[in-house]
Amino acid sequence: MKFFLIAGEPSGDQLGAALMAGLRRLAPDAELVGIGGDAMAAQGLDSLFPMGELSLMGIWEVLPKYRHLQRRIAQTADRIAAERPDALITIDSPDFCLRVARAARDRRPDLRTVHYVAPSVWAWRAGRALKMAQVIDHVLAILPFEPPLMRTAGMTCDFVGHPAAAAAVAGPDDAALFRAGHGIAPEAPLVLCLPGSRRGEVDRLLPRFGETLRDLRRHVPEVQVVLPTVQGVADLARHLTAEWSSRPLVIEDPAQKCAAFAAADLALAASGTVSLDLAANRVPMVIGYDMAPISRMLIGMLLKTDTVTLVNLVSDTRTVPEFLGRDCRPAPMAQALLRLLDDPAARAAQLDAMDLTMDRLGKGGEAPGLRAARSVLRAVTGPR
Template identity: 85%
Template sequence: MKFFLIAGEPSGDQLGAALMAGLRELVPAAEFVGIGGEAMTAQGLDSLFSMGELSVMGIWEVLPKYRHLKRRIAETAARVVAENPDALIGIDSPDFCLRVARAARADRPGLRVIHYVAPSVWAWRPGRARKMAEVVDHVLAILPFEPPLMQAAGMTCDFVGHPIATAQVAGPDDAALFRAGHGIAPDAPVVLCLPGSRGGEVGRLLPRFGEALTELRHHVPDMQVVLPTVAGVAGQVRHVVAQWPVRPLIVENGDQKRAAFAAADLALAASGTVSLDLAANRVPMVIGYDMAPLSRMLVGMLLKTDTVTLVNLVSDTRTVPEFLGRDCRPAPMAQALRRLLDDPQARQAQLDAMDLTMDRLGKGGEAPGLRAARSVLRAVTGPR
């Protein structure tokens, strides 16, 4: 069997790699073509072009790259038609993946299309599900409340579990070694600063996060800020923090990042799946996020929920404070961080919500990559 996979972001690359491993376990002769990053390449994918070309978010951010992305959509769709796979599997990145699917289906109407990660129709633009159903047969959902929404729009859908539920996390010994290795006292508060993995996010959020953490340090003078980052924005991060009164410890190595999460007492983070990484490590958090002005205005008009933080949504609580758009300001974020350090009840409420979130995402069950692979095979071999 042959599968054409498309991932456009690091999180999608990880999902794709786990899915490839699951498919190969069930179908050892499975073949893979498409677009992915380092994780999918390690599973044997020869990416058609760099996945980084697709890592663009927000209307304002996409506009300068629109013509290039349009060419890439046409090139990718043509390759899908030429490869004639058993299924085209788009992994998140719906703006790109669904356009490729539509273009490929125009030439090959019988192409079976699967999409991994349901669009967040529960948050905004619910009509996307109906439009998606025009070109997608089956959806692999990573949040437990999504299948009914996809099925109502006319697609089949399985909840396959979220990868964070079975991810390896560092333990207390790793945390102690991390502190000792970086000269951090055992009782000094460690605060993670997580401004996102895209250049635009870093540019907008990191200066505000720095001001919030500087204010927090006036009340917690012995705290150590740790800033995990990725290679693509590491230079930008170092440039921004060079002028901070609070000098963060920047870590890029994967093992060091995992140890940092285990050692952390608190986090100030961009909105996104990182909230689930923090939940898996039981690190209380404050969420801040903003977009370019045009994107912020349009998303604000279309938003259908009172929270965008996944821990809040999956646990059906509102224990994680959010500061979004114009509310993403240093002083309120610093105050919320301070409360999590000073108020045991607020801290415990988050920890309880995190534990519930992990249970609902599939903790203790079969690996999501294998569950997703079984779902794909059922969709491919089942009736049209």
């Protein structure tokens, strides 16, 4: 059995690696080929080209790379046709992955297709599910309310759990060692600064996050800031923070990042799955996010929900404050952070919502990568 997998960004790379591990456990002879990053490479994937070329988000960000992405789509579809896999498994990154799926289906109409991570049709552009059903047979959903939406659109779908609910978290000893190792006093408020994993996000958000944290320090001078990041944007993060009056500790090492999450009292984070990582570690948070003006305008017109933060959505609460688009401004974000430091009730409400979120995402159950692999094998070996 052979599978062609495609991941287009770091979060998808992690999902892909866990799925590969699950497939190797359940189908040891399976051949796994495709496109991925470091995590999938560690599972034995020889990527067709560097995954970083695909880590783009937003209409304005994609436009300058459009011709290059078109060439990569054709190249990938040609390779899929040559490899003749039993199934194509695309992981998130729908702007690239679903175009590849369509092109691959044009070359081989009988190709089975699986997409990992349902489109957020509950938030905006509900028609995406119907469009996706034209080229995708089966969906692996990571949020519990998504399968009915996918089935209504004409695809089979399983909820396989969210990786954040199964991720290992560091303990109090690790947290204490992290603080001691970096000269952070046990009583000093430690704030995580998380401006995203894409260069465009970091470039746009980090200056505003810096101003926000400066405002917070005017009220709480002893605040310490740690900036966990990924290899592809660490250099940019260091450059943008080089002239901060109090430079943050920028860390890339995964073990150090886990320890930092355990040690943190608070976080200022970009919108995205990082909110679930924070929830798994029970770190109260404030969310800030903005996009290029054209992308912001178009998405703002189509947005269907009053929140985009996954903790709010999964727990069906609105305990996590978020500042999106034009509201992503330093002063109100700093006030929201200060409230979480000063108001025990606000912290407690977030912590309760986080615990409920983790339970609903599958905490304590079978590992999501293994559940996803089991779902893939059922979908591929079952009747069409």
